[in-house]
Amino acid sequence: MDMRSTLDAPDKPMNPTKLAIMDAAEQSILKHGYKAMSFRDLAAQVGIKSASVHYHFPTKADLLQALLVRHQSTLEAAMKPPKKKRQAAQKALNQFxxxxxxxxxxxxxxxxxxxxxxxxxxxxxQSKEQLNDLYQWQCDWLATIVSYLHKAEVPTDSDRQYASQIMASLHGASILAKATQDADIFDQVTQPWRTLVDRI
Amino acid sequence: MDMRSTLDAPDKPMNPTKLAIMDAAEQSILKHGYKAMSFRDLAAQVGIKSASVHYHFPTKADLLQALLVRHQSTLEAAMKPPKKKRQAAQKALNQFxxxxxxxxxxxxxxxxxxxxxxxxxxxxxQSKEQLNDLYQWQCDWLATIVSYLHKAEVPTDSDRQYASQIMASLHGASILAKATQDADIFDQVTQPWRTLVDRI
DNA sequence: GTCTATACGGTGATAGAC
DNA sequence: GTCTATCACCGTATAGAC
Structure with missing residues (x-):
């Protein structure tokens, strides 16, 4: 019986092979999509056999869940609770x-x-839920940032609407840049948000 | 030797089975993605066998290309060249x-x-190219619309930037609405564009 | 932990009968 | 046009040796 869980303790050093698998998986999904990501390809990329991948992640769903958990943790770590000062909030938004x-x-x-x-x-x-949480967390974080931009303590409905518009703008800018193969479009579309503090 | 082409003459009545296959394929891609869309599933949906699907579309790439061509045609037909009057242009944008x-x-x-x-x-x-054209056409069409909104004849760089922002907003709003399973978010995010004529 | 070997179903595609 | 039959994969997943 295997007591090992797919979820590792936070801040504990992770098995390097397991880490390599996750990195390869994330790369593969970003490039080819989830369905096209296969254990055989990941194994080849890491330099092991697909059966060994199954040792670390019993099923594809397990691997995806680990990926989503790590993604959320990385985001939360990078986007620390920002200062309430207007300029600091804008800086946090720019970092996002x-x-x-x-x-x-x-x-x-x-x-x-x-x-x-x-x-x-x-x-x-479970992955659907984690994906939902991921969006919710980002919208909430953005709404808080927007409220700080005008010295409020708690986000208003208007702040939340701004947050949604920023999120939509970022995803849409990403899509447009990839579709037209013109990286500059991303900056053109998202530029207004980089100076939002001056207009709010 | 088969002289039949995957591309049908425009405005000619299309083989109903072929049409049903395309409809099922588009539905399947929207729901499950391109990789997960299979000839067997399409056949089952239409009520034929997968070999018959191959008769109409020799390869998966052929089917996708037909889908993209039809999609572009539908879009161009629906988004007829709008009037240059400001209000008519706003109406065309709202339709988009x-x-x-x-x-x-x-x-x-x-x-x-x-x-x-x-x-x-x-x-x-080829599908990559058609996909690229699809985005380009929409951005160009939107830029023209935006120029009409302020009585210009030809789109300026500023108009094109607006067009990119609208496109990004629409795609992002769609993503956000699906992710949060809250349809209202789409309207909240895209509402500003529905009255753009008043602010340009 | 990693391997070999294998089971078993799904997939795109083709040949040939009707 | 549609079918049956078949092919050569590729996919996830498991068992058991080392």
Whole structure:
């Protein structure tokens, strides 16, 4: 009987092979989509056999869940609760934009969450929930940031609407940049949000 | 030797089975993605065997190309060259928004082009080109509309930037609505564009 | 942990009868 | 046009040796 869980303790050093598998999986999903990501390809990429991949992640759903949990943790770690000062909030927002910009420009991909959403019906129930949480967390974080931009303590409905518009703009900018193969479009579309503090 | 082409003459009545296959294929892609769409499933949906699907579309790439050509034609037919009057242009823009809204709300899906973009590496070269053209055409059409909104004859760089922002907003709104399973978000995000004529 | 070997179903595609 | 039959894969997943 195997007591090992797919979820590892946070901040504990992870098995390097397991980590390599997750990295390869994320790359593969970003490039080819979830359905096209196969254990055989991942194994070849890591330099092991597919049976060994199953040792670390029994099923494809297990691997995806681990990926989503890590993705959320990374995001939460990078987007620490920002200062309430207006300029600090704008800086935090710009950092958020930069995350989407990186994926779009240097990786040439849509966001992981958007790719998975395109194949939503293929995901297991738990991954669907984690995906939902991922969006909710980002919208909430953005709404808080927007409220700080005008010295409010708690986000208003208007702040939440701004947050939705920013999120939509980022995902849409990513799509447009990839579709037209013109990286500059991302910056053109998202530029207004980089100086939002001056207009709110 | 088969002289039949995958592309049918425009406005000619199409083989009803062929049409049913295309409809089923589009539905399947919107729901499950391109990779998960299989000839066997389409055949079952239409009520024939997969070999018969291959008769109408020799390869999966052929089917996708036919789908993209039809999609572009439908779009061009629906989005006729608008009047240059400001109010007529706004009405045309609203109609464009409505197209994305329909897919998002009633079909509960992202746009076909966005789904395919998530699996971009799986597409054949010709489909990639058609997908690229599809985005270019929409951005150009939107830029023209925006120019009409302020009585210009030819789109400026500023108009083109507006067009990109509208496109990004629509795709992002669709993603957000699907991710949060809250259809209202689409309208909240895209509402500003419905009254753009008053602010430009 | 990683391997070999294997089971078993799904997939795109083709040949040939009707 | 549609069928049956078949092919050569590729996919997830498991059992058991090392």
């Amino acid at each position: 934009i930069e995350c989407y910009r990186d994926i779009t420009i240097s990786r040439g991909s849509m966001a992981l969450s958007a790719v998975l959403l395109a194949e939503h019906s293929l995901l297991d129930a | 928004i409505e197209c994305y809204r329909d897919i998002t709300i009633s079909r509960g899906s992202m746009a076909l082009s966005a789904v395919l973009l998530a699996e971009h590496s799986l597409l054949d070269a």
